[in-house]
Amino acid sequence: MNQSSTKTQAIEHVLTFDAEDWHQGFVHRGISGWEQVGSSERATIDRILRILDEHDTKATFFVLGKFAEAHPALVKLIYAQGHEIASHSYAHVPISVLGIDGFRNDLEQSTDVIQQVTGERVRGYRAPFFSMTTHTLWAYEILAGSGFQYDSSVFPTRIHRYGSPSSLPHPHRVQLKSGASILEFPAQVLRIGPVRMPAAGGFYLRAFPLVFSQWALSQAARKGHVGMVYLHPYDLEPQVPLLKTSLQFRVIRYYNLDKTQHVLGALLQRFRFGAVRDLIGEFGRTFPSYTYPGNP
Numbered sequence: 001m002n003q004s005s006t007k008t009q010a011i012e013h014v015l016t017f018d019a020e021d022w023h024q025g026f027v028h029r030g031i032s033g034w035e036q037v038g039s040s041e042r043a044t045i046d047r048i049l050r051i052l053d054e055h056d057t058k059a060t061f062f063v064l065g066k067f068a069e070a071h072p073a074l075v076k077l078i079y080a081q082g083h084e085i086a087s088h089s090y091a092h093v094p095i096s097v098l099g100i101d102g103f104r105n106d107l108e109q110s111t112d113v114i115q116q117v118t119g120e121r122v123r124g125y126r127a128p129f130f131s132m133t134t135h136t137l138w139a140y141e142i143l144a145g146s147g148f149q150y151d152s153s154v155f156p157t158r159i160h161r162y163g164s165p166s167s168l169p170h171p172h173r174v175q176l177k178s179g180a181s182i183l184e185f186p187a188q189v190l191r192i193g194p195v196r197m198p199a200a201g202g203f204y205l206r207a208f209p210l211v212f213s214q215w216a217l218s219q220a221a222r223k224g225h226v227g228m229v230y231l232h233p234y235d236l237e238p239q240v241p242l243l244k245t246s247l248q249f250r251v252i253r254y255y256n257l258d259k260t261q262h263v264l265g266a267l268l269q270r271f272r273f274g275a276v277r278d279l280i281g282e283f284g285r286t287f288p289s290y291t292y293p294g295n296p
Contacts, residue, residue: 003107007280011274011282013227014185015216016152017048018126019075020067022234024092025253026243030154033243036054040240041067042074044233049081051261054236055268059083060275062126062152065090079118084275086124087111087151094131094162095153103139107146107289113293124276126133127153130187133164137296141176150183151277152228157189157196160252168290169196170225175291183287188228190216200267206256217271226279230269235260 003287005042021041023034052059059077063085068075079085090110098106111122125148132139132153143151155162156169188200192211198204199216212227233235234240238258267273279285 010272011279012221012272013229014276015273016126016228016276017059017061018064018088018229018230018232019045019061019078020064020069020088020092020232022237022240024064025249026245028092029249031243031245033094034241040237041044041071041102041233043046045074045078047261048233048236049078049182051265051268052083053081057268057273059122059273060086060277060279062088062124063087063114064088065113066092070115074127075114079120084124084277085114085120085122086117086276087114087122087277088128089128092128095127095130095136096131096133100138100142104142107142111146121147121148122247123152125151129162130155131162133162134292136167137292137294140174140182140296141178141180144176144178144180144182148182149280150185152185152187152276154184154186155198156186156287157198165196170220170223171287173289175246175289175295177295185226185228187230188213188216188220191219198260200227201234202232203252203255205229205231205263206235206260210266213263213267214270217267228263229264229273230266231260236264246276263287
């Protein structure tokens with residue numbers, strides 16, 4: 001079994017990566033051209049692991065089941081260096097598209113593949129496209145019933161293609177109709193008056209000034225909450241191949257890729273991060289309980 005972070009007791013926020021192939025977003029949008037391009041994930045993840053080691057920081061890697069099948073040695077390397085391996089689904093299909101039976105099957109496939117690679121039970125889950133919304137709350141019951149300790153699939157504001165603006169914007173324990181419960185770690189937002197702005201993750205970490213992410217994490221800490229940074233390996237790969245796309249997706253997919261490593265380094269210098277696993281394991285750490293309308 002791998003070792004937890006030596007900085008567990010000092011964790012302020014959690015650091016997470018969605019481990020998937022760089023072309024995954026293109027596949028979802030029906031964009032071709034990626035088939036002729038080789039994978040660069042090994043080199044990018046090697047660089048991420050070096051950065052984390054330099055800052056004595058552990059992270060949670062939400063691994064796609066298909067990614068674990070294609071790159072088992074790489075997933076084993078991440079695990080061997082003490083980072084948490086969680087599930088990012090098997091095939092990168094939104095919860096709403098899968099439906100109840102499809103979600104069960106996809107979840108089982110992903111956990112089977114990941115557990116075969118690491119030999120350790122999977123504790124956490126992140127849905128593709130942060131697709132846990134008020135319309136898919138039934139998935140919480142399936143996750144809890146499958147032994148998951150936490151979920152990280154909510155984006156608590158309305159943004160491009162997805163979002164759940166009525167959800168709580170900080171980590172909380174979701175109370176379920178069955179009597180079970182599950183922890184939810186939502187994506188980070190910055191609150192400016194009544195407005196919630198996405199921050200400290202993916203495109204938003206790259207597109208907005210560094211001060212936005214710093215402000216969002218500091219704001220969470222002042223309120224006694226845990227913040228979260230999320231990235232994909234390709235967010236740190238400025239040489240990722242250029243494919244023909246719409247202007248909107250071209251901006252989302254490629255803008256400021258050469259700045260991400262600097263921003264991540266600055267955040268690691270200022271804040272103390274850890275894996276979700278380690279945060280949950282902290283002595284005395286509690287989370288507010290919440291029952292969603294309709295009690296999923």
